[in-house]
Amino acid sequence: MSGVVHTDYSGDGLDESALAATPLEQVARWLAEAEARQAERGDVPEPRALSVATVDRAGRPNVRTVLLRFLDGRGPGFVTDLGSAKSVEISATGGVAASLTWPSMYRSVRFRGTATALGRDEVADYFVARPWGSRISAWASHQSRPVRGRAELEAAYAGAAARFPDTGSPDDVPVPDGWGGWRVACDEVELWAGRRDRLHDRLVLARVGPGGLDDAAAWAVHRRQP
Numbered sequence: 688m689s690g691v692v693h694t695d696y697s698g699d700g701l702d703e704s705a706l707a708a709t710p711l712e713q714v715a716r717w718l719a720e721a722e723a724r725q726a727e728r729g730d731v732p733e734p735r736a737l738s739v740a741t742v743d744r745a746g747r748p749n750v751r752t753v754l755l756r757f758l759d760g761r762g763p764g765f766v767t768d769l770g771s772a773k774s775v776e777i778s779a780t781g782g783v784a785a786s787l788t789w790p791s792m793y794r795s796v797r798f799r800g801t802a803t804a805l806g807r808d809e810v811a812d813y814f815v816a817r818p819w820g821s822r823i824s825a826w827a828s829h830q831s832r833p834v835r836g837r838a839e840l841e842a843a844y845a846g847a848a849a850r851f852p853d854t855g856s857p858d859d860v861p862v863p864d865g866w867g868g869w870r871v872a873c874d875e876v877e878l879w880a881g882r883r884d885r886l887h888d889r890l891v892l893a894r895v896g897p898g899g900l901d902d903a904a905a906w907a908v909h910r911r912q913p
């Protein structure tokens with residue numbers, strides 16, 4: 688095909704000997720490096736952009752981008768509308784895959800596992816930290832459901848804003864019951880590092896026993912062909 692641009696990926700790669708002791712430490716290290724690079728060079732916009740794939744009850748796949756808001760031994764987590772398409776699909780099957788991709792660093796992380804709902808306490812703690820306008824939108828928008836036009840959406844926003852005026856207090860807008868989030872309890876985490884001539888590194892951390900992403904004994908390392 689003419690006009691196709693072939694970019695050779697001159698990344699650092701990832702060797703087994705350089706892997707952190709746990710999947711959590713490794714992912715957190717790469718995320719911190721992506722955030723630091725964005726701060727320094729500005730070529731990793733939204734380093735926490737997380738593609739989340741789900742399947743509906745009929746097996747039809749779906750994917751969208753959210754922001755990684757939680758990362759600990761229990762897995763990566765994000766906030767969303769509990770009535771959204773993604774939440775309905777997650778509730779139907781439990782299965783979820785997610786990926787973080789930093790193209791300018793030739794790095795990607797893939798998570799596969801089962802979704803668990805975020806606890807209401809952690810949802811509430813997160814919600815109060817959001818700007819007032821975002822909290823109002825959580826009331827105004829019923830994510831993924833149809834709306835006749837922008838005007839209807841803005842009227843819903845104005846209605847919620849009048850109901851919960853901005854007092855400057857984190858408690859001025861209650862958490863909507865239908866707003867929350869999900870965490871991916873992982874059984875596999877793949878670290879992809881692009882290298883020259885398409886001979887990339889793919890290290891797969893596969894679950895071999897119970898334990899979190901922060902429990903080294905729960906994981907074995909395999910290498911996959913690129």
Ligand SMILES: Cc1cc2nc3c(=O)[nH]c(=O)nc-3n(C[C@H](O)[C@H](O)[C@H](O)COP(=O)(O)O)c2cc1C
Nearest residue numbers: 733736751752753754766767768771772773774831
């Ligand atoms: C960079 C970026 C960040 C986003 N962050 C979120 C988020 O954290 N939570 C969310 O529900 N939607 C987020 N969205 C919107 C989703 O991509 C999507 O439109 C929405 O969640 C509805 O998806 P669904 O209908 O498949 O449930 C984000 C979109 C982009 C491009």
